[in-house]
Amino acid sequence: PQLVEIAHSExxxxxxINLQRFTMSDKPWDGRFSEKTDRSVEAFTSSIQIDKRLYAxxxxxxVAHCKMLARAGIISEDESSQLIQGLxxxxxxxxxxxxxxxxxxxxxxxHVEARLLQEVGKVAQKLHTARSRNxxxxxxxxxxxREESRQIIAGLTGLRQTLVDLAESHPETVLPGYTxxxxxxxxxxxxxxxxxxxxxxxxxxxxxxxxxxxNVLPLGAAxxxxxxxxIDRHFTAELLDxxxxxxxxxxxxxxxxxxxxxxASASLCMIHFSRLSEEFILWSSSEFGFxxxxxxxxxxxxxxxQKKNPDVPELVRGKTGRVIxxxxxxxxxxxxLPLAYNRDMQExxxxxxxxxxxxxxxxxxxSRMLPRVIFRNERMYEAASxxxxxxxxxxxxxxxxxxxxxxxxxCSGKAVAYALEQGKELHELTLGELESFSALIKADIFDVLxxxxxxxxxxxxxxxxxxxxxxxxxxxxxxxxSEKKAGSQEE
Numbered sequence: 222p223q224l225v226e227i228a229h230s231e232x233x234x235x236x237x238i239n240l241q242r243f244t245m246s247d248k249p250w251d252g253r254f255s256e257k258t259d260r261s262v263e264a265f266t267s268s269i270q271i272d273k274r275l276y277a278x279x280x281x282x283x284v285a286h287c288k289m290l291a292r293a294g295i296i297s298e299d300e301s302s303q304l305i306q307g308l309x310x311x312x313x314x315x316x317x318x319x320x321x322x323x324x325x326x327x328x329x330x331x332h333v334e335a336r337l338l339q340e341v342g343k344v345a346q347k348l349h350t351a352r353s354r355n356x357x358x359x360x361x362x363x364x365x366x367r368e369e370s371r372q373i374i375a376g377l378t379g380l381r382q383t384l385v386d387l388a389e390s391h392p393e394t395v396l397p398g399y400t401x402x403x404x405x406x407x408x409x410x411x412x413x414x415x416x417x418x419x420x421x422x423x424x425x426x427x428x429x430x431x432x433x434x435x436n437v438l439p440l441g442a443a444x445x446x447x448x449x450x451x452i453d454r455h456f457t458a459e460l461l462d463x464x465x466x467x468x469x470x471x472x473x474x475x476x477x478x479x480x481x482x483x484x485a486s487a488s489l490c491m492i493h494f495s496r497l498s499e500e501f502i503l504w505s506s507s508e509f510g511f512x513x514x515x516x517x518x519x520x521x522x523x524x525x526x527q528k529k530n531p532d533v534p535e536l537v538r539g540k541t542g543r544v545i546x547x548x549x550x551x552x553x554x555x556x557x558l559p560l561a562y563n564r565d566m567q568e569x570x571x572x573x574x575x576x577x578x579x580x581x582x583x584x585x586x587x588s589r590m591l592p593r594v595i596f597r598n599e600r601m602y603e604a605a606s607x608x609x610x611x612x613x614x615x616x617x618x619x620x621x622x623x624x625x626x627x628x629x630x631x632c633s634g635k636a637v638a639y640a641l642e643q644g645k646e647l648h649e650l651t652l653g654e655l656e657s658f659s660a661l662i663k664a665d666i667f668d669v670l671x672x673x674x675x676x677x678x679x680x681x682x683x684x685x686x687x688x689x690x691x692x693x694x695x696x697x698x699x700x701x702x703s704e705k706k707a708g709s710q711e712e
Contacts, residue, residue, distance in 0.1 A: 247648050258325075267324040271570050272511045273315075275329050278364035280312045282357065282440065283333065283348060285460040290350060293451050300344050307341040308333070329361070330354050351450040352443055355474040355562040359439035360580040362570070365462065366483055367435050370428050371576045375499050377425040377490075378704060381418050383591050385697045386416040393687065395676055397610060398509060406613060407605035408685040410596060415693055417497055424490040424698070431486055432478040442473035445561035455527035475561040477551065480573050484548040488541075494583050495541040499535035501594075503529050510600045514595040518586075525693035533590060537583050543577055547572035602672065609637045613648055613669045615679065618669045622661035 284305050291301035311333055314320045326332045331354075338345040388411035398408040438461065441447070442456035446468045458466050503510035514531055522528035550572045554565055614634050619629035636658045642648055647655075648670040655662045666676060676700035680686045683693075 251341045262453050263325050268328050269322050272329045275361040275365050276315045278361040279329050280362060282360045283308055283459050286303050287354060289457045290455055293457060293553060295350055295450050296347050300347060303341045303344050305349055310340060318650040325377050330357055339443050349446045351452050352440060354590060355444050356439045356442040359474055363435050370432055373580060374428050374580060376423055377421050380584055381421050382701055383588050384414050385694060387591055388694055391596060391653055393492050394598045395605045395672060397605045404608040404610055407672050409608050409676060409690050412685040412690045413423055418697055420493040421432045421515060427590050434482060436463055437465040437467050439467045439473035440468035442467060445471050445474055450461055460628050463509045471561045477555055477569055480569055484576055487580045488545045488548045490580060491541040491544045495538045498538040501534045502531045511597055513595040533586055544576050547576045606672045607646060609647055611675045612637050613674050614669050615647060618666055619659060619661055624661060
C-alpha cells in the first residue's frame with residue numbers, strides 16, 4: 222500500500238488500499254526503492270516534532286485544495302466532501318491531543334495524509350493530486366507566519382499604547398539624557414519613553430509591510446515546474462485569502478525571503494527591546510536609582526538576602542542574541558542553495574518558530590511589566606540638575622547676545638572648568654563670577670540655567686520641550702486610534 226501522487230479511477234479493478242495492511246512505515250515513494258528506509262535515517266530526517274505546529278495551516282490548505290480540485294473537475298464533489306470531512310475530524314483530534322505522531326512519517330503533511338487514509342479510505346490517495354510537499358510546506362509556512370505576524374502586530378500595538386500611557390502619567394518628570402553614557406542634557410521622561418514608541422512603531426510597520434511578501438500563494442507550483450492538471454490557483458488563493466499568486470513555480474517552492482525578512486524585522490525589534498532592557502537594568506541599580514522594578518518581575522539571590530535582580534530585562538537582553546542567531550542561521554542556510562527545493566530548507570522552521578515564540582514572549586512580558594515600574598522622579602531630577610547639563614544653554618545664551626557659537630562654546634567651557642575648581646554647578650556661580658567670562662552675561666542668565674527652562678527651551682520639532690512632548694503624545698494617540706479603526710475595518 223502506498224500514498225501516490227496521482228488521481229485514481231473509480232473503475233479500478235483492484236482496491237487501491239488495504240487498510241488492514243497499512244502501516245505507519247509506508248512511504249509515498251516506496252515504488253522507486255528496493256529497501257525500507259533505515260530507522261536511523263527516519264529519525265534523522267524527521268521534522269514532526271518541529272513542524273507539527275503547522276497542522277492547522279496544513280489542513281486548512283488541504284481543504285482549499287480539495288475544493289479547487291472539485292471545482293476544476295479533477296475529483297468529484299462527493300470525493301471532495303469526504304476528504305474535507307475527514308480533514309476536519311483530524312484537525313479536531315489534534316486539537317484535543319488525541320493524535321499520534323511517528324518519526325517514520327517525517328512531517329505533519331505525511332501524518333495528516335496517513336491518518337486521512339485510515340479515516341476515509343482510498344479516496345485519501347487523491348488529496349495530493351496536483352501538488353507536492355514542496356509547494357505544500359511553502360504554503361503552510363506562509364499561512365502560519367501570516368497569522369503570527371498579525372498577532373505580533375497586535376502585540377506591538379498594545380505595547381506602544383502602554384508606552385504612551387506611561388508617558389502621559391509622567392508629563393513633567395525630568396531625567397538626564399545621555400550620550401556616551403555620560404550625562405548630556407536634561408530631557409523629559411515622557412520624551413524618552415516616546416523614543417521607544419517610535420522604535421516599536423517602525424518595527425510594527427516592518428512586520429505589516431512584510432505581510433505583503435508573506436501573502437503570496439505558492440500552492441500549485443507542485444515540485445518545481447507546475448502541474449499538468451487544470452488547476453485554478455487564483456481560486457485557491459481566494460479561498461485562502463491570498464491577494465497574490467506566485468508568478469514563477471521554481472521561485473514559489475524555493476523562496477524563503479519572506480521568512481528571512483521576518484527574522485530581520487524580529488531582530489531589529491529585539492534590539493529595541495535590548496536597548497530598553499539595558500536602560501532598565503542600569504536605572505534600577507543603586508548607582509542610578511532612577512526606577513524600581515516591581516517585585517513580581519524581579520528575582521533574588523540564593524546567597525545574598527539583600528539582592529533584587531532585574532532578571533526579566535536581563536533575559537530579554539540575552540534572548541536578543543538568540544533571535545539574531547536565528548536570522549544568521551537562515552541566511553547561512555539559504556546562501557548557496559541552487560534552485561529549486563533542497564532538503565536543507567527543512568531547517569528553516571526551528572529558527573523561525575523559536576523567533577516567533579521568543580518575540581511574542583518579550584512583547585507580552587514587557588506589556589505586563591511596564592505599567593508597574595516605579596520611576597523615582599526626585600532622584601532623576603537631582604541627576605538632571607547636576608553635572609553641568611546646562612552648559613550648552615550658557616553657550617546658546619551668549620549666541621543670543623551676539624557672540625559666535627564657537628567662541629560661546631569656548632567661553633562656556635571655561636566657565637565649567639572654573640565651576641569644577643570651585644565645587645559648584647554653573648547656576649550656583651555668582652553673577653560676578655559668570656560676568657568674568659563675558660560682559661554679555663546679565664542677571665537673566667539664571668532663568669536660562671534652571672533645569673525646567675533648559676528642557677522647555679528645546680522647542681524645535683521633535684525636541685523635549687513640554688509643549689512638544691504633549692503634542693507628540695497626542696499624535697501618538699491619534700496614530701494608535703487610526704490603526705485601531707483601520708484594523709476594525711479590515712475585520
